Amino acid sequence: MKTERIKGSFPVGSVLALSALVGALLVALYVDHESGLHPDSDSSIIYTESVHVAALVGGRLQHLAVEPNQPVHKGDLLYQIDPEPYEIALHRAEASQAQAEADLNDARRALAVRMAEAATSERRHHQAEDEKDLAWRTVTRLKPLAEQHYVSWQVYDQAVTRFNSAVDALAEAQHAEQASQVAIGDVKHAEAILKEAVAAVEHARYELRQTRVTADLDGFVTSLGVREGEVLAANQVLFTLVSKDQWYALAPIREINLAPIHKGDCATVYSMIDRSHPLRGVVESVGWGVLTDYMKENDRGAPYVERQMDWVHIAQRFPVRIRIEHAAENQHLLRLGATANVEILHGAACHA
């Protein structure tokens, strides 16, 4: 059928075309504006903290109490390293402690003996003083008698000699007393050795305890691929424990869209494990840094600047950390590294 167009009549076709064009432009602007206010990301991931499980001591893996992907609770036994070498080490340390205790007792006895000897020396010193005094008194008494010839000079000379001997004996006794006082000393050396032995026992007990590895958090066992019998070095990671206490979505958001995002904002998170189930999330923080080509490592330490003449620059994205609420009820949707869709400040979960 042919439709006729009459010249000069109302230009319906042109008006329709113009209104459609203007309408499309206006709606496009509106959609752009709305999208800017509600940033979203379809390349987010589900994230949680994880712990590398390792024993601080090495040895043969004697008992493995968990299976791959098994849930564990805080405090559960994960695995046991052969404790025998550490028990032997503990016994040895205990024996050393007993020896150090015995040595300390010996040292205390020897100290008591030396103190008694010092006391004896002191008494000998006093005795020598008394004898010197007596000899001096004898000399002074005999001198006038010898001068008046009541006693012979021989007797007087003998008394003087005895006095001189007494002086020498006194000096000797003084030196002996000083030496015995110095020789008393103390038992600090033996006490220090005992302390060292006690510390060695504590260390051996600690190492023995470390042969039992327990879970530090509630979570799931991942990347476990060995059985009993494996010989482990100290600090060797056996598997990873994925925490299930708190789950997050890490949403890379373009820098131009970061402005409306604030801590505490609502977010809708879809784990692609079940894309029909919205999870409610709360913005916790926005990443303060990402690595760029500009910061590439180099040997000289000078900044690395690429030669380029790009006209179009792709927007940098920063990871926004979103805490997922009610994670425990939705555990089946939450696996570390799962793809997620995040809608910040809008989406199904933010209307409820």
Add this chain to the structure above:
Amino acid sequence: MKLPKVASPCRDGIPWWVIFCLLGPSEGWAWVGAPSFPIVGAYFPAWLICLVIGAVGSVLLRTIFLALHVDGLLRFHLVTYLSLGTLFGLVGWLVLFGQ
């Protein structure tokens, strides 16, 4: 497909269906789920779906207009159908994924 249930966006003075049609309350379209669609193991973004909606919409409009003999009234067919298709896609975006 679940029936759309409209809960909150009945603001004073504006009929609920106007808001429903313009903004597309997400409670009503919650069954759409995440704005990302898996096709043989790859996720396609929502805007790609809206591109398809726009393209299909403009083809559909062209068919309807031809059937109703409206097509003959139009001038600048390319611009008109392109704009109408764009409108379809954008409104589809607002209804399905907006707010």
